[in-house]
Amino acid sequence: MKERESNYDRIYAVVKRIPKGRVATYGQVAKLAGLPGHARQVGYALHALPENHRLPWHRVVNAKGEVSPRSYPFAEDMQRAFLEAEGIPFDGRNRFPLEEYRWRPRKAL
DNA sequence: TTTATGGCTGTCA
DNA sequence: ATGACAGCCATAA
Structure with missing residues (x-):
């Protein structure tokens, strides 16, 4: 009842649910976390x-199906490595077939 | 309290 | 397909 959890906690909870070998976009995570439209906040979280x-943050990518260029220069390279390790085939642009690897959680999970 | 920023998204050219 | 612009809103100072 009195869900006093901050939005961050919800986001973390959703990210934790991302299965291996699958990825989700910020907007998707935000929506699943109950924060539709707060995709950015997910990034901040x-x-x-x-x-x-212990969150698989590397499984969270932007809507373009590629890793987001964040503050840290090598972070995107690192994220790509993590995803490749999970079976995500990246092409020469740090991107991958998003719709094929997009995590499809059930609405009534 | 206000101000500034930001790991985004979606639309238009 | 890629590049550019504006909009949403929470967190931090």
């Missing part, structure tokens, strides 16, 4: 990840 974050 991940940026504000706590030290005990």
